[in-house]
Amino acid sequence: MTVWVLGDQLDPETAPLQHDDHVLMIEAHAFGDRMPYHPQKLALVFAAMRHFRDDLRDRGYEVTYIRAETFGDGLDRFFDAAPGTDLVAMTPPSHGAGERLRELVEARGGSLTLVENDLFLTTPDDFDDWAGDAKSYRQEHWYRHVRRETGILMDGDEPAGGEWNYDDQNQETPPEDWTPPAVPMFDPDELTRETIEFVRERYPDAWGSADEFRWPVTRVEARQALDHFVEVRLAEFGPYQDAMLDGEWTLCHSLLSAAINLGLLHPREAVEAVEDAYRTGDAPLNSVEGFIRQVVGWREFVRHVYRRAMPEMADANQLDQTEALPEAYWTGETEMRCLSEAVEHVYDRGYAHHIERLMVLSNFALLYGTDPAELNRWFHLGFVDAFHWVTTPNVVAMGSFATDVLSSKPYASSGNYVNKMSDYCSSCRYAVSKTTGENACPFNALYWDFLQENEALLRGTGRMGLMYAHVDRKDESEWDDIRARADDVRRMGRSGTL
Numbered sequence: 208m209t210v211w212v213l214g215d216q217l218d219p220e221t222a223p224l225q226h227d228d229h230v231l232m233i234e235a236h237a238f239g240d241r242m243p244y245h246p247q248k249l250a251l252v253f254a255a256m257r258h259f260r261d262d263l264r265d266r267g268y269e270v271t272y273i274r275a276e277t278f279g280d281g282l283d284r285f286f287d288a289a290p291g292t293d294l295v296a297m298t299p300p301s302h303g304a305g306e307r308l309r310e311l312v313e314a315r316g317g318s319l320t321l322v323e324n325d326l327f328l329t330t331p332d333d334f335d336d337w338a339g340d341a342k343s344y345r346q347e348h349w350y351r352h353v354r355r356e357t358g359i360l361m362d363g364d365e366p367a368g369g370e371w372n373y374d375d376q377n378q379e380t381p382p383e384d385w386t387p388p389a390v391p392m393f394d395p396d397e398l399t400r401e402t403i404e405f406v407r408e409r410y411p412d413a414w415g416s417a418d419e420f421r422w423p424v425t426r427v428e429a430r431q432a433l434d435h436f437v438e439v440r441l442a443e444f445g446p447y448q449d450a451m452l453d454g455e456w457t458l459c460h461s462l463l464s465a466a467i468n469l470g471l472l473h474p475r476e477a478v479e480a481v482e483d484a485y486r487t488g489d490a491p492l493n494s495v496e497g498f499i500r501q502v503v504g505w506r507e508f509v510r511h512v513y514r515r516a517m518p519e520m521a522d523a524n525q526l527d528q529t530e531a532l533p534e535a536y537w538t539g540e541t542e543m544r545c546l547s548e549a550v551e552h553v554y555d556r557g558y559a560h561h562i563e564r565l566m567v568l569s570n571f572a573l574l575y576g577t578d579p580a581e582l583n584r585w586f587h588l589g590f591v592d593a594f595h596w597v598t599t600p601n602v603v604a605m606g607s608f609a610t611d612v613l614s615s616k617p618y619a620s621s622g623n624y625v626n627k628m629s630d631y632c633s634s635c636r637y638a639v640s641k642t643t644g645e646n647a648c649p650f651n652a653l654y655w656d657f658l659q660e661n662e663a664l665l666r667g668t669g670r671m672g673l674m675y676a677h678v679d680r681k682d683e684s685e686w687d688d689i690r691a692r693a694d695d696v697r698r699m700g701r702s703g704t705l
């Protein structure tokens with residue numbers, strides 16, 4: 208057997224690599240033409256694959272590494288040289304990918320055995336046993352279940368500290384004199400620099416800048432990134448998890464998602480290192496639980512929900528939203544301080560932290576009426592950690608509320624949320640205190656318009672009652688002004704003058 212190692216399975220500890228020492232890797236370039244992927248995303252995947260190839264060779268594996276336009280071309284070359292080979296690969300998490308690979312292999316006279324993907328903490332069976340026939344799911348329930356089953360952050364049968372969730376201690380904003388701790392930056396070595404140059408030449412239409420590439424591309428670097436996070440940033444991760452600061456692109460977030468999604472770092476290692484810091488008294492519980500909830504709860508959860516809700520999830524659009532994405536998402540040019548900062552972060556690094564993604568980028572797109580599939584495409588092409596299995600549930604279900612499969616209400620809010628959690632509004636040309644009129648914060652009119660437009664679906668759901676009490680208090684002339692302002696905002700969004 209030969210192990211086919213895919214580009215997001217770069218972990219030498221996975222089961223197939225313990226049984227066989229012949230490895231196939233195919234660096235397929237044409238996938239990068241499907242959309243104008245961020246150059247740092249392309250460079251990261253290819254550089255990590257090339258380093259992993261070298262690492263495996265150092266460990267004694269015989270690696271056939273093929274650069275080709277497509278998997279099909281790569282497999283043609285592989286099977287010309289080694290007809291009839293039996294391949295084994297871990298099942299890719301993106302919908303239908305495993306079956307497509309199997310067809311390609313069988314069409315060339317080989318066989319492909321797909322085995323369990325080891326790069327998660329939980330298995331499809333774990334989730335399916337827990338969820339049964341359910342068609343909608345709640346993260347908090349799953350999260351508690353996994354902690355009970357695994358013992359992660361548990362003291363016997365009880366959650367450490369007595370509570371399951373310290374979310375209410377994750378919502379502080381830093382004081383004015385606070386400076387964020389250092390962020391580890393990994394200077395590209397020669398192989399990575401070569402790869403970045405290759406990407407610049409091969410993908411001239413890529414969206415984003417390759418200049419600031421500092422991502423970990425090897426397992427050793429990913430481990431250093433984790434250690435640095437635990438030692439330097441974890442303590443303040445908890446309190447400032449939801450905060451946004453002008454000029455700060457990451458605050459205390461871990462920056463580990465890309466490494467974890469590529470297999471450079473196992474989620475179990477990240478969780479163990481963070482829990483150890485709590486046990487040794489080096490990190491407070493609100494930070495440790497907050498991080499573990501993201502990985503054990505959210506990351507595992509969205510993976511399984513996606514698996515069960517596809518293919519419908521990709522095209523879901525229960526709010527019938529049809530607007531194209533505002534121009535500002537491509538240009539970064541907008542006088543909305545929060546939006547221009549968030550888009551700039553994505554353009555410069557292929558990254559924005561969770562609250563920028565959820566409460567600025569997807570919240571604004573949701574209120575504006577953006578087609579969820581178009582927003583999903585933007586996130587997919589723009590972020591270094593984006594893969595269909597993780598981007599789609601986050602953007603289509605969580606961010607766009609295009610399906611209620613993982614939440615009972617939308618993550619929608621007016622400018623008040625951004626004002627509460629950031630210092631953007633004080634330097635913004637728009638007034639967050641105003642809903643209508645020329646300089647009113649664009650979030651505000653869009654928010655009320657969104658609630659009214661979608662009343663039939665939203666009034667009775669989740670905890671929306673309080674917001675509809677406000678809706679009910681507005682009179683017709685207020686609604687006329689709100690609608691006029693929302694129309695103006697959409698016009699400005701289309702013409703790039705927001």
Ligand code: FAD
Nearest residue numbers: 460461462463464501505506561564565592593598601606
């Ligand atoms: P931290 O804030 O330090 O969180 C720790 C880890 O938890 C992350 O590294 C990640 O592995 C995991 N995590 C946290 N939340 C989620 C989540 N909702 N889903 C999956 N993993 C999670 N994450 C991606 O990995 N790829 C994406 O393409 C992606 N797209 C997103 C789009 C939207 C609209 C939203 C709201 C969220 C998206 N996320 C995505 C989830 C989350 O925002 C990122 O994982 C996180 O911001 C990555 O930065 P970090 O490593 O600094 O995370």
